[in-house]
Amino acid sequence: MPEFQAELVRALPGTLREHSVRRGGKTAYRDARRAVTYRELEERTGRLAGHLARLGERVAVHLGNRVEVVEACLGALRAAAVGVMLNTGASESELAHFLDDSRASVVITEVELLPPVLRLVSTRPGTRVVAVGRGAAARDVLDFEQLAGTDPGCPPRDDLGLDDPAWILYTSGTTGESKGVVSTQRSALWSVAAAYVPAYGLEERDQLLWPLPMFHCYAHSPCLLGVVSVGAGAYLLERGGNVAEALSAGLTEEPFTMVAGVPATYRLLLDSLRRTPATMPSALRVCVTAGAPCPGELKTEVGQVLGAPLLDGYGSTETCGRIAVDRLDALDRLDASDRLDAADPVGGLRDRDSSVPGSHPRPACPPSSSGPRGRCRACRSCGGRPGRAPMTRWTSPGVT
Incomplete structure (x- = not known):
C-alpha cells in the first residue's frame, strides 16, 4: 500500500469544491432520515458558513449521529470559526462547563435537546442557538435548515489556514476534568494521510458504516476527515443501533466495505448474529477498532464470521487521531495478537507536553x-x- 499521502493534507474547503465538480452526484453521508451528495454538501456548508460567520468565532456542535453533524462541523470550518464538538449525552453541568470553557458563541443542537441548552444560554448573553428538526422556529431559535438552505448574501470565507485552530474536542475525563484539545486542519488530517489511507487502504470506493458517537475524536478523524478527504461515503448509525442488522440491510446504494467500532461493538455484533443469523456484505474488506484493547480471540472470530480482518489501533484526543495502527499489508505478523507490539506507529507527531523532556x-x-x-x-x-x-x-x- 502507498505510504504517507502528503496531498491529502490540505484545506478541506478546496477538497469539497473538487468533490462537488468531480463526484457531485455521489452520496457523501446518509442516516436514517436523509442523505447528502457531495455537491449538496459543498453548497449547504457554504451557505451555512455565510450565516455562521455573522454569529461568532466559536460554534458548539451538539448533535447526534445525523447528516447535520457533518454539515455543522464543515460549515463552522468554512466560516473560519472554531468548531467545538460536544457530547449529546453530557449532563447539564458538564454542558455548562464545555460552553464556558470553549466560550462558544453559537450552539447547534437538536430540537429534542433544546431544554437544557436554552436554560444554559439564558444565563449567557449573546450566545445564539441553532436547532435541527421540526419546530425550531416556534422555539425562538434559528432554524438550521433555513441557514443551510438560504443565500446568506455572502460567500463562505474558506480562508482558515492549515495551522489555524479549527476544532476543539474534549477528552473523556477519565483522569480528571475533561480538557479541550485544540486541533488544526494539518494535525487532524495527519492521521488520514499517515494511517487511514496507507494502513487501511481507505479510498473513494469505500462505504463506511459508523455506529459510534460523532462528537468523539475517533469519529471526527476517520468518519469525517477521512471520508471527506478521499471522497468516500459513510452511513451514520443512530446511537444504540444494531450493527449486524445495518450491515445486512443494504442501507446504501453500494454495499459496505468498512465498519468501525470498539471491541464491545464487535462483541454485540457477534452476539446478534448468533441469535439471528444474517448474510454479511461480501464487499466488506476491513473492520477497525480502537478505544480499548482488542483481544486476539475477538480478532479471530470477527475475521471468521465477517470474512474481513479486524484491525486494532491506538490513538488519543490529544494527537487528533492515531498513534499506532495495524496494517492490512502486515496481517501475517499481527497473528491475531491482542497487543499492539506489531502495530506500526504513525509517523510525524510531536509532543508539546511540557512534562516531556x-x-x-x-x-x-x-x-x-x-x-x-x-x-x-x-x-x-x-x-x-x-x-x-x-x-x-x-x-x-x-x-x-
Missing part, C-alpha cells in the same frame, strides 16, 4: 494581551482566556 511548550498568554470582548490579541491557543495556560495541543510536522 525536550518538548517546547507554549507559555500562557499574558493578561495584558486581552483585546476586544476579552479575546486574546496574540493567538487563539489559550482558548481566548489570557492569563491561563494553553489548551493541550499535539501537532504534526510543520505546525509551530
Whole structure:
C-alpha cells in the first residue's frame, strides 16, 4: 500500500469544491432520515458558513449521529470559526462547563435537546442557538435548515489556514476534568494521510458504516476527515443501533466495505448474529477498532464470521487521531495478537507536553494581551482566556 499521502493534507474547503465538480452526484453521508451528495454538501456548508460567520468565532456542535453533524462541523470550518464538538449525552453541568470553557458563541443542537441548552444560554448573553428538526422556529431559535438552505448574501470565507485552530474536542475525563484539545486542519488530517489511507487502504470506493458517537475524536478523524478527504461515503448509525442488522440491510446504494467500532461493538455484533443469523456484505474488506484493547480471540472470530480482518489501533484526543495502527499489508505478523507490539506507529507527531523532556511548550498568554470582548490579541491557543495556560495541543510536522 502507498505510504504517507502528503496531498491529502490540505484545506478541506478546496477538497469539497473538487468533490462537488468531480463526484457531485455521489452520496457523501446518509442516516436514517436523509442523505447528502457531495455537491449538496459543498453548497449547504457554504451557505451555512455565510450565516455562521455573522454569529461568532466559536460554534458548539451538539448533535447526534445525523447528516447535520457533518454539515455543522464543515460549515463552522468554512466560516473560519472554531468548531467545538460536544457530547449529546453530557449532563447539564458538564454542558455548562464545555460552553464556558470553549466560550462558544453559537450552539447547534437538536430540537429534542433544546431544554437544557436554552436554560444554559439564558444565563449567557449573546450566545445564539441553532436547532435541527421540526419546530425550531416556534422555539425562538434559528432554524438550521433555513441557514443551510438560504443565500446568506455572502460567500463562505474558506480562508482558515492549515495551522489555524479549527476544532476543539474534549477528552473523556477519565483522569480528571475533561480538557479541550485544540486541533488544526494539518494535525487532524495527519492521521488520514499517515494511517487511514496507507494502513487501511481507505479510498473513494469505500462505504463506511459508523455506529459510534460523532462528537468523539475517533469519529471526527476517520468518519469525517477521512471520508471527506478521499471522497468516500459513510452511513451514520443512530446511537444504540444494531450493527449486524445495518450491515445486512443494504442501507446504501453500494454495499459496505468498512465498519468501525470498539471491541464491545464487535462483541454485540457477534452476539446478534448468533441469535439471528444474517448474510454479511461480501464487499466488506476491513473492520477497525480502537478505544480499548482488542483481544486476539475477538480478532479471530470477527475475521471468521465477517470474512474481513479486524484491525486494532491506538490513538488519543490529544494527537487528533492515531498513534499506532495495524496494517492490512502486515496481517501475517499481527497473528491475531491482542497487543499492539506489531502495530506500526504513525509517523510525524510531536509532543508539546511540557512534562516531556525536550518538548517546547507554549507559555500562557499574558493578561495584558486581552483585546476586544476579552479575546486574546496574540493567538487563539489559550482558548481566548489570557492569563491561563494553553489548551493541550499535539501537532504534526510543520505546525509551530
